[in-house]
Amino acid sequence: MVESAFATLREALSTAPVLQLPAFYKLFIIQCDASGTGFGMVLHQGAGPLAYVSHPFAQHGPSRPTLAAISLGSSLPHAHRPF
Template structure:
């Protein structure tokens, strides 16, 4: 009689398949085989599944924007832009994500970026990402000026990662020239004060 294996548990995820004891090294390539959604239900299911991974991928919501735009209303509409986004998300889910654990004795770096579609922020240390934050713009935020959207990205990042940044040094890095004068503004607009 051979060896018995009772209650052997494997955790299947995107990436290596791992038993409780450790990684086996075999890659799970399921996302590569995903078919393009053909119904609104399939599209919503895909969106719900991949949304968990947004904190591990830079500009996730901006990339997902064409897909979320297809989900509006009750009629299924799939666009070429949505197909491109679908393929990009599949690639990102099967590519190794390398995040570092935060070291609270070192200063953090907050890299903020914004576009007309969304904001993306990277919290990093020594040039290596700790985590990501992404948000798709909607409603009145779509009408914000470039300065206001960049400012909004900074404020959202500070709120989102307050537990990391409240008592630690950090450097704010933005590619928007006007934000470098933020600390010397005499008066804030009502929107900025909120």
């Protein structure tokens, strides 16, 4: 059981995710997460990712609260995918 879990994890980490095509009649969902070192976002419609982005914060900059970090990053996907 441990070997199969490790094989699944290794496969997931070594292959690129396949992006889905958007269905414009469905709801778009943006999931955000942030830490002290950066933030990430995934745009999806439930089945798989449509787009994703992650960005590190400058190491010499001031520390940001998590909500502020997520708010800062919420405009970034618009630059990448103008859906």
